[in-house]
Amino acid sequence: MRYRYLTMEREYGSGGTEIAKALSRALEIPCYGREILELTCKRLGISETKLEKYEETVTNSFLFSVFLMSNSVSGKAEPVAGEGQIYLHEQAVIRDLAAKGPAIFLGHCAIEALRGVNGVASVFLRADKAYKKARIQTEYGIDEKNVEATRKYYDKKRANYYYANTARRWDDLTGYDLVLDSGTLGTAGCVAALTGLMR
Secondary structure, three states, X not given: OOOOEEEEEEOOOOOHHHHHHHXXXXXXXXXXXXXXXXXXXXXXXXXXXXXXXXXXXXOXXXXXXXXXHHHHHHOOOOOOOHHHHHHHHHHHHHHHHHOOOOEEEEOOOHHHHOOOOOOEEEEEEEOOHHHHHHHHHHHHOOOHHHHHHHHHHHHHHHHHHHHHHHOOOOOOHHHOOEEEEHHHHHHHHHHHHHHHHHO
């Protein structure tokens, strides 16, 4: 394989989970998304509800981010407050999973955990509003009147979490190796493009 690891960030409703799982089947390598959250909770002995609450309310501070990153690089989790502990453990879980072999990582600032590791490609999935609206309604069962608020909620949550922990904008497309429009390419097209990239 040309790349051993693929990290994927995505706009809500762009079909990232579906694409990542289809790519996982095509390449016969594991895909980790929700599993990162579950393993972090197990490691810390906390509920998924508590961890998700942290991701919703994470401190949006550049200085806090720099502090977290310096501790993450040095492997020091002890001096960091509760918020930072969760982030550092998520990053450790990602590195542990990567040590097992090639994989796809969905969200959770995985690109940071694997920074400096050889064979990592980073991807951002986006789509136009009409495509995302249709998917949010049909795939997630969200009522039409709540679609836009739901989309904005999850995108803001992802953006805040990413910035708080990396000091970079989640939607700055220059920060990724590849940006795909799932509305134009469709699931199959994205999987084909990513299969070509990985191989």
